[in-house]
Amino acid sequence: xxIVDSHVHIALHIYEPVEILxxxxxxxxxxxxxxxxxxxxxxxxxxxESMRRFPGRFSVVCRVDVDSPNALNDLERWAGEGAESIRLxxxxxxxxxxxxxxxxxxxxxxxxxxxGGPTDVFASTDFADLAEALPGLKIVIEHLGGVGVWAxxxxxxxxxxxxxxxxxLELARFPNTYVKIxxxxxxxxxxxxxxxxxxxxxxxxxxxxxxxxxxxxxxxxVSLREGYSNALHYPQEHMPFxxxxxxxxxFGKTALSIxxxx
Numbered sequence: 001x002x003i004v005d006s007h008v009h010i011a012l013h014i015y016e017p018v019e020i021l022x023x024x025x026x027x028x029x030x031x032x033x034x035x036x037x038x039x040x041x042x043x044x045x046x047x048x049e050s051m052r053r054f055p056g057r058f059s060v061v062c063r064v065d066v067d068s069p070n071a072l073n074d075l076e077r078w079a080g081e082g083a084e085s086i087r088l089x090x091x092x093x094x095x096x097x098x099x100x101x102x103x104x105x106x107x108x109x110x111x112x113x114x115x116g117g118p119t120d121v122f123a124s125t126d127f128a129d130l131a132e133a134l135p136g137l138k139i140v141i142e143h144l145g146g147v148g149v150w151a152x153x154x155x156x157x158x159x160x161x162x163x164x165x166x167x168x169l170e171l172a173r174f175p176n177t178y179v180k181i182x183x184x185x186x187x188x189x190x191x192x193x194x195x196x197x198x199x200x201x202x203x204x205x206x207x208x209x210x211x212x213x214x215x216x217x218x219x220x221x222v223s224l225r226e227g228y229s230n231a232l233h234y235p236q237e238h239m240p241f242x243x244x245x246x247x248x249x250x251f252g253k254t255a256l257s258i259x260x261x262x
Contacts, residue, residue: 001248003232004255005033007114007142007180007216010050014040015220018050024219024228025057031252032056032261034216036114037063037087042074048081051262059259061085061114064102066092072105079109084259085140090117090127103134112138112258114180119146119158123167131174138258140178140214141171144200148186157187157198165200169207178212178258179204181250183222183231184238192226193234202241210246214254 005025009015015038025033035047035058044062051058062083064074071094075086086106093099106113121127122145131139145168147158158165171177181201188194204213215235222231236247 001244002252002256003028003030004214004252005030005217005219005232006140006214006255006259007036007182008033008219009036009038009221010047011038011041012046014038018046018053021219022054022057028229028232030232032058032255034059034061034085034114034255034259036061036216039063039087044078044081044083048078048083051082056261059084059261061087063087066102067095071102075102075105075111076109079111082262083111084262085112085114087114087116090115090121090146100130100133103130103137107134107137112140114140114142116142117146119164119168122146122171123164128171128174131171131177135174135176138176138178139174140180140258141168142180142216143186143218144179144181144204145169145171147200148182157189162198162200162203165203169203172207172209172212177208178214178254179208180214180216181235182216182218183226184234185222185225185231186218190225192230194226197238201235201239205239205241205246210242210249211254211257213250214258215251 010018010021042063042065047060051060060083062078064071094101147165187200217231
């Protein structure tokens, strides 16, 4: 099975350099990886250089300063440098007359958008309206729509019947939406191996289907949870609802339908 990791961070000022990531990829037989720019910078030079150093291995999700008057030009410049996606928060909007200007610019450039943020914003009418207004924009929802509480510093996870999470999953009615799943350590309290696993992956599978689900390790933050290898293998072992063909989509083919890996 070809493995594509759709959510990894590298940097020289924080996290780890690309060489350490490559060692993890080789150790875990991960063929390709999406480099998601750290939220600490809008200078995408290092991830672009890493993509060029190792052709075909990486795709880049860039960041820009959305509030800058040059945001649209900056995005076009990074797209010209090879970035295939932009990373936005689900509540981010452009200043000026068109709040969706940065989102529309990504759509016009043929880019996708990797979107993080809280579940309540994903569950809102406003975000649903955005997804409907931009049918040509592939919107990849990170961290199971914000339900990965252990990844974002929360101390409590949602409790049944998961009303807000179910509302977020209604975004699946828009065919341009996708959802990222990560290591189970995002949705389970420690220690590993996890015992009390909530049904968030099952529910996402039922809503989006395997061809609109993609796995991402969230490396290197995942190292503080179960570690890279367990983040890859443990979800596979706890998806009894998924066939082998489904797993091939979730862990590789869906990502290849979103990113070209130049």
